[in-house]
Amino acid sequence: MNRSTFEILILGSSAASPTSERNSSAQLLTISERYMLVDCGEATQIQLRKYKAKFQAIDHVFISHLHGDHFFGLPGLLGSMHLLGRRQDLNIYCPKELKNILDVINSITETRLNYRVNWHFTANDGLQLLFEDEKVEVFSFPLRHRIFCTGFLFREKPSPRKIDKYILEKLSISVADILRLKAGEDVENELGVLIRNEDATLDPPPARSYAYCSDTIFDPSLVQYIKGADLLYHESTFLEDQAERAKKTFHSTAKQAATIASMAEVKQLLLGHYSARYRDLDLFVEEASSIFKNSILSGDGKKIKI
Amino acid sequence: MNRSTFEILILGSSAASPTSERNSSAQLLTISERYMLVDCGEATQIQLRKYKAKFQAIDHVFISHLHGDHFFGLPGLLGSMHLLGRRQDLNIYCPKELKNILDVINSITETRLNYRVNWHFTANDGLQLLFEDEKVEVFSFPLRHRIFCTGFLFREKPSPRKIDKYILEKLSISVADILRLKAGEDVENELGVLIRNEDATLDPPPARSYAYCSDTIFDPSLVQYIKGADLLYHESTFLEDQAERAKKTFHSTAKQAATIASMAEVKQLLLGHYSARYRDLDLFVEEASSIFKNSILSGDGKKIKI
Numbered sequence: 001m002n003r004s005t006f007e008i009l010i011l012g013s014s015a016a017s018p019t020s021e022r023n024s025s026a027q028l029l030t031i032s033e034r035y036m037l038v039d040c041g042e043a044t045q046i047q048l049r050k051y052k053a054k055f056q057a058i059d060h061v062f063i064s065h066l067h068g069d070h071f072f073g074l075p076g077l078l079g080s081m082h083l084l085g086r087r088q089d090l091n092i093y094c095p096k097e098l099k100n101i102l103d104v105i106n107s108i109t110e111t112r113l114n115y116r117v118n119w120h121f122t123a124n125d126g127l128q129l130l131f132e133d134e135k136v137e138v139f140s141f142p143l144r145h146r147i148f149c150t151g152f153l154f155r156e157k158p159s160p161r162k163i164d165k166y167i168l169e170k171l172s173i174s175v176a177d178i179l180r181l182k183a184g185e186d187v188e189n190e191l192g193v194l195i196r197n198e199d200a201t202l203d204p205p206p207a208r209s210y211a212y213c214s215d216t217i218f219d220p221s222l223v224q225y226i227k228g229a230d231l232l233y234h235e236s237t238f239l240e241d242q243a244e245r246a247k248k249t250f251h252s253t254a255k256q257a258a259t260i261a262s263m264a265e266v267k268q269l270l271l272g273h274y275s276a277r278y279r280d281l282d283l284f285v286e287e288a289s290s291i292f293k294n295s296i297l298s299g300d301g302k303k304i305k306i
Numbered sequence: 307m308n309r310s311t312f313e314i315l316i317l318g319s320s321a322a323s324p325t326s327e328r329n330s331s332a333q334l335l336t337i338s339e340r341y342m343l344v345d346c347g348e349a350t351q352i353q354l355r356k357y358k359a360k361f362q363a364i365d366h367v368f369i370s371h372l373h374g375d376h377f378f379g380l381p382g383l384l385g386s387m388h389l390l391g392r393r394q395d396l397n398i399y400c401p402k403e404l405k406n407i408l409d410v411i412n413s414i415t416e417t418r419l420n421y422r423v424n425w426h427f428t429a430n431d432g433l434q435l436l437f438e439d440e441k442v443e444v445f446s447f448p449l450r451h452r453i454f455c456t457g458f459l460f461r462e463k464p465s466p467r468k469i470d471k472y473i474l475e476k477l478s479i480s481v482a483d484i485l486r487l488k489a490g491e492d493v494e495n496e497l498g499v500l501i502r503n504e505d506a507t508l509d510p511p512p513a514r515s516y517a518y519c520s521d522t523i524f525d526p527s528l529v530q531y532i533k534g535a536d537l538l539y540h541e542s543t544f545l546e547d548q549a550e551r552a553k554k555t556f557h558s559t560a561k562q563a564a565t566i567a568s569m570a571e572v573k574q575l576l577l578g579h580y581s582a583r584y585r586d587l588d589l590f591v592e593e594a595s596s597i598f599k600n601s602i603l604s605g606d607g608k609k610i611k612i
Binding site: 016017018019020023024042043045046049050066067068069072073075076079080083084097098100101104105108109110111146147 | 322323324325326329330348349351352355356372373374375378379381382385386389390403404406407410411414415416417452453
């Protein structure tokens with residue numbers, strides 16, 4: 001069966017400083033024709049062009065926290081959206097101080113965007129619904145980092161049940177009843193016969209979800225928010241050889257990321273936010289796989305489908 | 307004769323929005339082992355890595371004006387210099403409001419750099435000496451753009467005169483007198499004989515200069531500041547087909563850049579800051595060459611030696 005798109009394009013997989021191979025943090029999510037940017041490190045607009053992404057189609061930008069490697073690309077992206085004729089609103093979900101920074105920059109550079117920015121500020125308080133429409137919902141949840149930081153959970157809403165067309169042809173059911181069947185109810189047909197939902201419908205495909213956790217110290221308390229996700233992105237700035245440094249800087253090792261993945265019983269773990277000190281990224285997936293088998297590496301330009 | 311380095315590395319040659327081939331404005335100047343960054347559009351730190359430039363060796367950064375495509379790369383560059391262990395001072399020459407922007411960003415991101423930034427603010431008042439040491443001097447001068455903007459003039463100081471060694475061997479001259487000869491004076495030798503400077507010394511190589519003019523409307527009043535430069539970088543955002551647009555946005559066409567080069571009697575003209583609308587850059591050099599023959603294109607990664 002053809003499912004709607006649920007895809008992550010990695011735009012940057014480096015920690016703190018970009019390298020010649022790896023840009024600062026940014027990911028483009030495509031969920032059923034909705035384009036969402038998650039973090040926006042320096043040069044994100046250039047990465048979007050490089051990988052031929054539709055950057056004017058992005059209507060939602062999620063910023064986890066206000067370290068530069070997660071948002072220094074935003075002023076330039078907003079400016080280019082303006083210069084290239086954007087008119088539709090842009091929604092930004094972020095710590096509230098980001099608006100202060102943008103206000104100062106726009107004032108001093110004498111920039112007035114030709115489109116509206118709707119600001120939605122994240123809070124440090126459990127699972128917060130940031131966005132929903134008929135197909136998708138997005139939540140933030142707290143991460144423990146040196147400064148205020150949230151993760152994000154992107155989740156499809158459950159699809160309606162599928163009507164079994166073979167059954168439908170044999171029965172005499174009104175349009176209203178078809179909708180009730182899709183919603184999971186039993187109905188009576190025009191002859192007064194009870195049609196049980198399970199006899200007339202098929203299970204819809206399971207709703208998919210993606211959890212994004214960057215940046216964070218090893219913190220099992222976040223497992224509650226990401227339980228059972230199809231894909232978990234969990235930062236792995238370091239390997240275990242730098243576990244002390246990870247703790248001190250409120251980052252995680254590949255092994256710790258895998259431990260969280262295992263505890264949360266997710267289906268797949270995506271590693272990233274690698275410190276520039278490491279050249280051989282295979283070591284990250286080796287270390288993680290010893291704890292959680294289905295671990296994969298992010299890398300600039302890589303696409304992961306759910 | 308081997309001359310000391312006087313070289314420009316183009317890090318970005320695009321106007322306003324970067325393209326997949328052209329980054330926002332930035333150039334790295336190397337003058338006798340001094341590394342100077344001129345403008346710092348988004349992703350300049352990535353370009354520096356890509357072209358293997360010694361970015362910790364940069365001690366001077368010159369920012370022409372506060373449109374994002376000329377400074378959005380600065381916060382990330384300063385952060386990476388810090389993360390990679392910089393200790394020595396960095397000098398930034400710029401409009402004063404840039405410090406406000408950096409202060410707000412550093413405060414909100416909780417960044418405290420491990421090195422000192424010395425701020426030097428540009429003024430809108432004729433030729434201003436920004437920096438000098440024994441070999442180099444740098445000036446700013448006003449440009450006419452939509453917001454406060456200056457150009458920069460990088461100039462070698464004249465070298466001392468060369469002593470003609472053949473003459474020196476025949477005469478009896480003290481060390482003090484050698485220095486006076488190098489400074490251009492006549493001296494008497496130990497026997498009381500007058501030695502005329504022109505008989506004992508050779509002309510030093512001529513001092514070289516580079517003038518940087520971005521961004522500006524066509525403005526002949528800037529000719530006084532750049533007269534006779536060995537190389538003039540003059541923005542050419544548009545071709546003549548967009549002359550009206552150039553005027554309206556306080557930018558220049560290739561023909562106008564060439565007209566300034568011709569009036570200023572510079573030796574060579576370097577074009578750049580091309581609008582993203584143009585694909586064929588050869589049209590810029592064709593248009594400019596009809597007015598000023600020695601016109602060349604900038605392009606990311608290109609090196610120009612003076």
